[in-house]
Amino acid sequence: MALSLAQRHRLRVLAELEAAATSPMTSMAGATAYELQLAQLIQDRLRLKNIQGNEAKAKLKVQLLPTYEPYVQGVLAGGNGAQDEVLTTLMVWAIDAGAFPDALKIASYVLKHNLIMPDRFARTTGCLIAEEVAEAALKAQKAGGEFDLQTLFETEQLTREQDMPDEARAKLHLAIGRALATQVPDEVVSAEQLETLKAARDNLSRAIELHTSCGGKKDLERVDRLLKKHAGPAS
Structure with a gap:
């Protein structure tokens, strides 16, 4: 279910506040906004896993990414560099979806704060x-x-x-x-x-x-x- 404008605004503000309150190099785990988005991410990864074609997966990612925009905006605005599996995963999804300006905005933050990619990604960031x-x-x-x-x-x-x-x-x-x-x-x-x-x-x-x-x-x-x-x- 798509979030209303009010819900998106609350999510962005909450993500910004929680990201600002989380110390660098620690994890966002436990923060309400992060846990909500991580749960959504797990569901969406299962949807992607059931699709074999990379082109079809990319098309689904195009549809999924707007759901996470408020969270990403909040973290980028207030974050101090806490480890964030949601953010790093969405960076890769944005590249896969061809949303390169969005991907590079996240990449700038990720590299600035030396965020680590999840274990399933074999390469360095x-x-x-x-x-x-x-x-x-x-x-x-x-x-x-x-x-x-x-x-x-x-x-x-x-x-x-x-x-x-x-x-x-x-x-x-x-x-x-x-x-x-x-x-x-x-x-x-x-x-x-x-x-x-x-x-x-x-x-x-x-x-x-x-x-x-x-x-x-x-x-x-x-x-x-x-x-x-x-x-x-x-x-």
């Missing part, structure tokens, strides 16, 4: 954020679509100092490099486009440096070819 966003971008690019470049930039900035395998970081640089490169047609006409190509080259080179088999060599060849062809005349 920074690695998970970088890799999941990168893989979503690479999937869209492979299908001939686009992916929001600002989301990629923000993800890279958020996770720059986070420890992760080189292969995971390479995926993010590859996605950024491809996103930049596709903004420039074969007939480059402006200095701004050349700067975009140079930024694409930096990211593609970094991806290959981190992981030789990342799949960016053909992208880099195109970028180098365009730079060689147009750098002189455009200058």
Whole structure:
């Protein structure tokens, strides 16, 4: 049952007050708002478990996420960094649902306070954020679509100092490099486009440096070819 506006407001306020009252590095367990949302989360995870397809799961997450918005808003507004399984799980769900601005808002808080992912997530928090966003971008690019470049930039900035395998970081640089490169047609006409190509080259080179088999060599060849062809005349 959907919450009324009044109920959503009460939940947000309660979550903010309880998050503010919970010390950093302790758990939100026992707080009323947290326990209510955790119980809802367990029910929704069971619903997701009964669905086999990832695409269908993502569609259900799109429907489920608004239910948790008041809680998330409250914790982000008042939280001091208490461990919160609800919040970290919803961050992943937001990525799966394609709600990247919401996911990165949570990610900023999670990384700032060094929140730990639940045991069922095998990767560290920074690695998970970088890799999941990168893989979503690479999937869209492979299908001939686009992916929001600002989301990629923000993800890279958020996770720059986070420890992760080189292969995971390479995926993010590859996605950024491809996103930049596709903004420039074969007939480059402006200095701004050349700067975009140079930024694409930096990211593609970094991806290959981190992981030789990342799949960016053909992208880099195109970028180098365009730079060689147009750098002189455009200058």
